[in-house]
Amino acid sequence: MVTDANLPAAAPKPPGDAAVRVVNVFKKYGPVKAVDGISFEVARGEVFGLLGPNGAGKTTTVEMLEGLRAPDSGLLEVLGIDVARNPDELKQRVGVTLQTAELYPKLKVVEVLDLFRSFYKRSLPTEQLIDFLDLGERRHAQTRQLSGGQRQRLAVALALVNDPEMIFLDEPTTGLDPAARRSLWDLIQKLQGQGKTILLTTHYMEEAEVLCDRLAILDHGRILALGSVDELVNKRFKDRSVRFDQIAALEDEQLIVLPGVKSIKHDDGVTVLYTHDVAGTIGGLLDATEVLGVEPANLGIRRPTLEDLFLDLTGRALRD
Amino acid sequence: MQALIQLSIANIRSFVRDRAALFWTFAFPLIFVVLFGLIFQGGNTSIKLGWVDLDGTSGPSGSTTLQSAFAAVKGVVITAEDEASAKDQMKTGKLDAIVEVPKGYSAAVTAAGTGATGVAAANVTVFVDPTQATTGGIVQQVVAGVLGAVNLGGRPPIVQAQLATIQTQNLNIISYLVPSILGMALMQLGVFAAIPLVADRQKMILKRLNATPLHRWQLVGSNVVMRLIIGIIQTLIIVAVGTALFGLQMTGSLLLLAGLVVLGGLAFISLGYVIASFAPTEDAANSMTSVVQFPLMFLSGTFFVIDQMPQPLQVVARFLPLTYLSDALRQVMVNGTAFSPLWFCFAVLVGWTAVCFGISARFFKWQ
Incomplete structure (x- = not known):
């Protein structure tokens, strides 16, 4: 198991400089430990990801930071504000999207935006929000008539109404088609370009790899690993993976003795060989298959991913 | 706010x-x-009018002549009653309104008919329920119509209607x-x-x-x-x-x-x-x-x-x-x-x- 201790400590920062500080937070729902003692910091201007399967404690963590749930114990600080002590000030300064983006189905896009603007002391002009989120054509549509992607963009627009320094996005792309997902990724990168701090949760490895500067991998309410994507993946896997469609006649005993191979996994009809000698492994593999009179299909080499990391950390694949 | x-x-x-x-x-x-x-209101097209005649005179200026004039109005059903039973029936909704002709009506009409100055017109009293605005309104129209014909546009009028009210019970x-x-x-x-x-x-x-x-x-x-x-x-x-x-x-x-x-x-x-x-x-x-x-x-x-x-x-x-x-x-x-x-x-x-x-x-x- 990789834990915090195995990773190099981040450079120490002066207190109060972090956008988010979580220290030793616990939260139980009845007997279930939803969050089981987590600590992490998010630097200002950073995109930080909480990655994990459903039920890992991501949403509970985010909702505690948003002031929607109280922790059983531990300290939560956002933008230097103690969440437990000063929730009103916190809510003026952060933006939030929840997992479900359904909002006032019978109100029009501009009406919902104007409504939310009235909640804050400071707000951006509605037109600027509509332009930024590319909702111009749908401004007079009722929200129930929006597509999933448009609805999510409206949810992000509502999170931006008060021009917040800190934005929490809970599974922002779940349920979106690939094009809508890409456009939301662009948007998040644009927001980072404006200097906003973003904390997002996701169970998509690819999303975390594309968007996040750093991330924490959660499972069963605990942080399994914390660091930058490169740090996490390269520390854990200096190896590369060689993968091909599973060949029934090829026994694991034959594969493990191929040059460079350290371990083998079979996943959904694909065989994965982790190796420190890609050339040697592939050469050996081709020799072995030639003897059997077959050719490995879809043969490929891959740099290890978060997917591999998660599989390795938890023994379980990360799926929707 | x-x-x-x-x-x-x-x-x-x-x-x-x-x-x-x-x-x-x-x-x-x-x-x-x-x-x-x-x-509760539809189908009730005719006005049920109670007729209380305390004069009981006939002839051109008599009370029975006035009764026939009311009876001749379309949509009005007249029943002659004594005063007490008429009021009871109105309270229970069996009558919509009551016209009461006082004693001495005929004499008063005759006196008023001379056109002499200082002689008051003869009175009849019309009882309506103020909460029954529609019915009350129709009754007043009928009364005005009949008396208008009786008075023949004469001035001063020979017969006048006094409105009185009876509260009906929740009806x-x-x-x-x-x-x-x-x-x-x-x-x-x-x-x-x-x-x-x-x-x-x-x-x-x-x-x-x-x-x-x-x-x-x-x-x-x-x-x-x-x-x-x-x-x-x-x-x-x-x-x-x-x-x-x-x-x-x-x-x-x-x-x-x-x-x-x-x-x-x-x-x-x-x-x-x-x-x-x-x-x-x-x-x-x-x-x-x-x-x-x-x-x-x-x-x-x-x-x-x-x-x-x-x-x-x-x-x-x-x-x-x-x-x-x-x-x-x-x-x-x-x-x-x-x-x-x-x-x-x-x-x-x-x-x-x-x-x-x-x-x-x-x-x-x-x-």
Whole structure:
């Protein structure tokens, strides 16, 4: 198991400089430990990801930071504000999207935006929000008539109404088609370009790899690993993976003795060989298959991913 | 404040764009008013006129001549009665109006007919029920028509009609029903507050709002404001239709009526919040509102007079807040009762509101 201790400590920062500080937070729902003692910091201007399967404690963590749930114990600080002590000030300064983006189905896009603007002391002009989120054509549509992607963009627009320094996005792309997902990724990168701090949760490895500067991998309410994507993946896997469609006649005993191979996994009809000698492994593999009179299909080499990391950390694949 | 106003506007917009809500709030009570109005007033095309002749004279200036003149009017059915039985029959609704010809009528007509100065016209007295505006209006038209013919346009007139009033006993069914239906409509408006609230919680709208600086009192306040505004509009529509189509006569204080509408609205909105506190889903909230609204509708004297219900049901009715709201509405709207005799109705509604808001403050879950 990789834990915090195995990773190099981040450079120490002066207190109060972090956008988010979580220290030793616990939260139980009845007997279930939803969050089981987590600590992490998010630097200002950073995109930080909480990655994990459903039920890992991501949403509970985010909702505690948003002031929607109280922790059983531990300290939560956002933008230097103690969440437990000063929730009103916190809510003026952060933006939030929840997992479900359904909002006032019978109100029009501009009406919902104007409504939310009235909640804050400071707000951006509605037109600027509509332009930024590319909702111009749908401004007079009722929200129930929006597509999933448009609805999510409206949810992000509502999170931006008060021009917040800190934005929490809970599974922002779940349920979106690939094009809508890409456009939301662009948007998040644009927001980072404006200097906003973003904390997002996701169970998509690819999303975390594309968007996040750093991330924490959660499972069963605990942080399994914390660091930058490169740090996490390269520390854990200096190896590369060689993968091909599973060949029934090829026994694991034959594969493990191929040059460079350290371990083998079979996943959904694909065989994965982790190796420190890609050339040697592939050469050996081709020799072995030639003897059997077959050719490995879809043969490929891959740099290890978060997917591999998660599989390795938890023994379980990360799926929707 | 800005947030409260904007949220109230948002609630009203959502409400107005919801056709089902519009139907139940505005069309449903009106259908009741129109339906009952037609059932109890339609088919009653002829005016039943009681004829009390205390003079009993014949000849051109005699009282029987006047009686024939009335009998000749189309749509008027005349029955000759003695004074006491005529008044009894009018009180129980068997007669719509009474014309009483006083003793000495014939002599007075003859005297007036000479045209001598200083001689007063002969009088007849017409009894009508002021709450039966439509019928009363027709009767007055008939009387004016007949006397006009008798007087032949002569000036000064030979015969004059004096109007007198008799209060009939609760028999103006529309005067009874319109306040009842208004009470029912306010009850539904309030109780139905549960459904959108539970739906908003289920869709996480409440949670999303909770992540903004909006305070909970603003959220609850905007809901109450919106429903009270709708309640007042409902009242205006129901009273207007009752008055225009069925001769409802509003006699009471408008301020008292407005107070009752607001207080009744609050009492049932708070009941709606109690439902929302215990309904986990929108569907559950839907069935719970039905379970609550039907006994209220049928046992609170909305359609049936409570005194005529079986004893056990009368006991139940005494515990229902709608009983008191409808009763107070009837008293204020139809009888013009002032506040002081109604303090108990107001007290029941205030107490009910306080208890229900207390329960919902304790048990309502925001997420």
